[in-house]
Amino acid sequence: MPEPEFILLGDAIWLDFVNTARGRGAAPPDRLPDPAAWDRWVAALRLRPDADELGFDDVRRTRDALSVLAEALDAGERPPAPAITLLNDLLGRSSGSEQLTRAGGEWQLRFAPAGPPPALVAVARSAALTLGDPLLMVRRCAGADCSLLFTDDSVTQGRRCCSPDPCGRTARVERRRGLLK
Ligand SMILES: [Zn+2]
Structure with a gap:
């Protein structure tokens, strides 16, 4: 395959x-x-194409900024200001309105999106949700030569690898030592 x-x-x-x-x-x-690869990625994630609103330069610039952001979160550092500015700029492209909704017997003021956001805005929203969740950690895989990033919301925050099977040589060594289950 x-x-x-x-x-x-x-x-x-x-x-x-x-x-x-x-x-x-x-x-x-x-x-x-x-750009064609970006279109295929958007389709694979079932997001709304945004080619008419945002260019491929925006895609590359956003990926660079979010990569720096993810590395900072993995290192336990404060999110870099340029990444936050970029996220807020993208979030500002969401269209919708504030609406009163009733939930659990309480009235709540919520932002109701007009429809699915453009793909890059959906990416920004995903990053914003991670930043807004203090229990969701961003980690870089412990596998040798593996640079993949993932989230860890386990109680012990003990996830080390990008896959259920330990990834790479480092992880295998740790498994032999009994550090990984
Ligand atoms: Zn990995």
Whole structure:
């Protein structure tokens, strides 16, 4: 069976997006080399195409900024300001309105989107949701040569690898030592 074009861990859309420039080996290929690849990625994630609103330069710029953001979160550092500015800029492209809704017997003021957001806005929203959840950690895989990023919301925050099977040489060594189950 041929290897799928994109690695989709399914943790968070924005990390699947950042992972298109990463992989399980040294010097992984860029899986978004051109606008056509971006279109295929958007289709694979079943997002709304946004080619008429945002250019491929925006896609590349956003991926670079979110990669820096993810690395900062993995390192336990404060999110870089340029990444937050970019996220807010993209979130500002959401169309919709505030609406009163009743939930659990309480009235709540909520933002109701007019429809599915453009793909890059959906990516930004995914990153914003991760940033807004203090229990959701972003981690880089512990596997040797693996640069993939994933989220860890386990109580122990003990997830180390991008896949259920330990990834790469480091993980295998740790498993032998009994550090990984
Ligand atoms: Zn890995």
